[in-house]
Amino acid sequence: xxxxxxxxxxxxxxxxxxxxxxxxxxxxxxxxxxxxxxxxxxxxxxxxxxxxxxxxxxxxxxxxxxxxxxxxxxxxxxxxxxxxxxxxxxxxxxxxxxxxxxxxxxxxxxxxxxxxxxxxxxxxxxxxxxxxxxxxxxxxxxxxxxxxxxxxxxxxxxxxxxxxxxxxxxxxxxxxxxxxxxxxxxxxxxxxxxxxxxxxxxxxxxxxxxxxxxxxxxxxxxxxxxxxxxxxxxxxxxxxxxxxxxxxxxxxxxxxxxxxxxxxxxxx
Numbered sequence: 001x002x003x004x005x006x007x008x009x010x011x012x013x014x015x016x017x018x019x020x021x022x023x024x025x026x027x028x029x030x031x032x033x034x035x036x037x038x039x040x041x042x043x044x045x046x047x048x049x050x051x052x053x054x055x056x057x058x059x060x061x062x063x064x065x066x067x068x069x070x071x072x073x074x075x076x077x078x079x080x081x082x083x084x085x086x087x088x089x090x091x092x093x094x095x096x097x098x099x100x101x102x103x104x105x106x107x108x109x110x111x112x113x114x115x116x117x118x119x120x121x122x123x124x125x126x127x128x129x130x131x132x133x134x135x136x137x138x139x140x141x142x143x144x145x146x147x148x149x150x151x152x153x154x155x156x157x158x159x160x161x162x163x164x165x166x167x168x169x170x171x172x173x174x175x176x177x178x179x180x181x182x183x184x185x186x187x188x189x190x191x192x193x194x195x196x197x198x199x200x201x202x203x204x205x206x207x208x209x210x211x212x213x214x215x216x217x218x219x220x221x222x223x224x225x226x227x228x229x230x231x232x233x234x235x236x237x238x239x240x241x242x243x244x245x246x247x248x249x250x251x252x253x254x255x256x257x258x259x260x261x262x263x264x265x266x267x268x
Contacts, residue, residue: 008260013079013122018263021073022253023165023219027264029097033164033217035065035131038225039267041157041256048268052140052160055149055234063135071128071165078173081118084111087172090121094170097216098197106191116174125168127215133162133223133251134243137236144232153227158234159254163221169211171203220267222254 007018017023026033037049053059082090088107095102111119145153186200186208201209226235235241237251256265 005263006260007255007263009263011080013074013077014263016073016077017165017219021165021221022255023163023221024256024265024267025219025263026217027093027266029093029216029218031097031214031216033161033220035129035161035164036062037161037220039159039161039222039256040153041159042155046256046266046268049161052136055145055153056143057146060139060143062139063131065129065131067129068127069130071126074123074165074167075126076122078120078122081120081175084108084116084119087111087119087121091170091172091210093218094210094212094216095192095198098212100192100194100198102192103190107186110186110191111172111174114174118175120173120175122171122173123167123169123218124171124209125211125215126165127167128163128165130163130221133236134239134249136160136162136223137239137243137251140234140236141239141241142233145234150227150229150232153234154229158225158227159222159256160225160236161220162223162253164217165219165221166215166217168215169198169209172208172210174208222256223251224254 007014009015009018017025034051036052038052038055039049040047053062085108088102088111091107092102186202188198188200192198197213199211201211203209223236226237227233228235228241231241233241239249239251243249255261256267
């Protein structure tokens with residue numbers, strides 16, 4: 001099938017990650033994304049992130065993130081059947097995050113040599129780091145910012161990372177024109193450069209697994225922060241400075257761009 005690059009895609013994996021859990025998928029996966037990363041945007045320009053607590057000269061007490069929680073939703077979900085060249089492009093993102101480069105055309109040729117006409121992919125060994133937005137709000141809503149931070153934040157869109165989803169690798173399940181599993185045997189030295197940190201496993205089922213030594217972040221959950229110029233403080237979303245959690249307060253996750261915009265976001 002043709003891969004839809006929009007957040008409204010009916011692809012099961014996109015629905016699980018983007019529509020259900022509101023993750024912004026990274027066009028360039030990376031190891032360094034973390035909870036409390038703060039992105040400052042103005043139009044299409046987004047600055048490299050800084051940590052939230054760097055806005056105050058005196059360090060503030062932020063809530064402790066939950067780290068390494070097993071995240072089964074994407075791990076149990078395969079994508080729809082995708083064209084081989086699309087699978088190769090998605091795989092190249094994982095390789096790049098581990099400092100490796102797919103050789104031009106080599107992966108496509110290896111996969112197609114099996115007679116495969118399409119493939120499904122899934123992430124495996126997936127974990128999530130997260131922090132509650134209401135807990136963040138309670139920690140920052142009364143903390144006054146200095147003039148330097150106020151000048152930095154004024155007139156900008158403020159996106160705070162409250163969740164990071166990471167994976168050790170991906171599994172590719174190939175099918176041929178008869179809709180049966182196709183078997184493949186990949187030699188990494190033939191298809192990639194600099195792939196020493198990546199291992200290829202050919203499963204008995206016929207699936208192909210690529211995994212790295214460490215988990216790589218491929219998506220972030222964001223909330224918008226709001227600057228209150230009168231009190232010189234930051235708020236999470238539309239929350240008031242003082243909130244009553246018994247009132248069932250909720251905070252909506254944010255997308256960079258429109259909800260029906262591109263699946264992948266370019267973050268520095």
